[in-house]
Amino acid sequence: MRVIAAMSGGVDSAAAAARAVEAGHDVTGIHLALSRNPASYRSGARGCCTIEDANDARRAADVIGIPFYVWDLSDRFHEDVVEDFMSEYASGRTPNPCLRCNEKIKFAAVLDRALALGFDAVATGHYAVLHDGPDGVELHRSADAAKDQSYVLGVLTQEQLRHSLFPLGDTPKPQVREEAARRGLLVADKPDSHDICFVADGDNAGWLREKLGDRMxxxxxxxxxxxxxxxxxxxxxxxxxxxxxxxxxxxxxxxxxxxxxxxxxxxxxxxxxxxxxxxLAVTHVSGVRPRWAGTAPTTLEGTVQLRAHGQEHRCRVAVHPAVEEAGHGRRETTVEIELLEPAYGIAPGQAAVLYDGTRVVGSATIAATRRVADAAR
Structure with a gap:
């Protein structure tokens, strides 16, 4: 296959690109320029939006021996991720910009461009596993539970999964670093990125005050x-x-x-x-704008993850499809999630990602919650 390898400048994406080559694919590396002004986002090695990261990605591509290009998606990133982050916080919700970036940038804008250029798939360094299943490609949790990133991939559709590669999903992170060192990749010991890539110092509140200005x-x-x-x-x-x-x-x-x-x-x-x-104990979550990794369920008994690094919660799920209601217009699809044990600190704007065992079923944006304390009143 002809494969685009999205290379952030970190060890995971570099190792994923190397594995794609080793698997026999015709690989081209690309780095995403996501900041209109790189100095306005992060500096140093904490994120994925810096000039240093672009240089690290280019050097890794040279070692692997693949063509390398920089794609400027800064305007799209600002509109779909940064502006969304600001408007969600201004409305009192708690967004996940990494999940939105996967949905709008890496597996929409990048994948669309890759397919238009004649490529077959996009490979990334995400820790998740793809399997062929009876209804298409299935997205599963990674072998390394500590690094599993299936939650932030929970927005991907079946069409997107069919054109995705996650070469690292079956490998623990320490082994990936060892492999990168053996390949001569200088990013083998580069620290993992943390926090939000476009917030310069990790101070979300200060960044929002500065950027929102009169909209605050x-x-x-x-x-x-x-x-x-x-x-x-x-x-x-x-x-x-x-x-x-x-x-x-x-x-x-x-x-x-x-x-x-x-x-x-x-x-x-x-x-x-x-x-x-x-x-804070929540027993029920209502979700909107669902995205399904395969066939949309009507009911489900499985688990739900409510934060990127949160635990799974056993749940029962009912999906209410969009309908036209006389005199009320169109009622959008809702996902009602009954938690079998209470969850804490759950906020509107976060994503609820649904699982059947290790398989990702889909996701929805949390619109409302019902608390134990509310029911007792």
Missing amino acids: PNTEGAIVDEAGVEVGRHSGTTAFTIGQRRGLRLGQPAADGRPRFVLDIEPVSGTVTVGPREH
């Missing part, structure tokens, strides 16, 4: 307890996420002396509500 909702507001009593002030709701404990700077402690967590964020009024951890 309620630069000041109240932090209240569940009775509505003000217990602190804040300088912007974008500094908070559901389930947050640190950095609240509350003016008075709870009556019982226990720590308090962010329970709700209301960006219009600027109100942040805090309370005990047990009041």
Whole structure:
């Protein structure tokens, strides 16, 4: 096959490109220029948007012996990922930009361009496994549970999976580094990227304040307890996420002396509500805008992962297809997820990725949650 290898400048994508060549594919390496001004995103080796990363990717391609090009997708990345990140936070939701990048950039814009140029597939360094199944290509968790990235790939459709390669999915990360060193790849010991690639220093709240400017909702507001009593002030709701404990700077402690967590964020009024951890317990999740890795289910008994590095939760799922409702217009497809054990710190805007065993069934964006505390009232 003719394969595009997306090379971020890290060890995983370089090793994946080398394996694709070793498997007999005709491989061309590409690096994505995602920043309109590389200095405005990250510097150093913490992300995947820097000049250093582009140079590392080019050197790796030279060692592997494949052609290498840089594709400028900075405008598309800014519109589909960065702007989405800002608008979601401004609306009081908690987005996952890595998942959005996979959906909109790596497996949409890149794959579309690759197919238009006559390539058959895109290879990346993601840790996930593809299997042929009775209904098409199946996406499964990787062999290395600590590095599994099937969650951020949960937005991929069957058509996209059919044109994807994940050469590292069956290999633990330490073995990938050893293999890269044997191949003479200088990125073998390069640290993994962390945080959000386009946030310069990992300070999400500061970055949002700077970038949103006049769009920043309620630069000041109240932090209240569940009775509505003000217990602190804040300088912007974008500094908070559901389930947050640190950095609240509350003016008075709870009556019982226990720590308090962010329970709700209301960006219009600027109100942040805090309370005990047990009041974060969620038993039901409603999802919208589902994307299925294969045939859409109507019901499912399986598991759901609700955060990129979160645990799996046993669940029952019901999918309600889009319908036309008289006098109410079109009701969009919803995914109702009943959790068999409570989950904590779940926020609208996050992704709910559904599994049947190790197989990814699909994903949905969390629109609402139902808590144990709400049901008890």
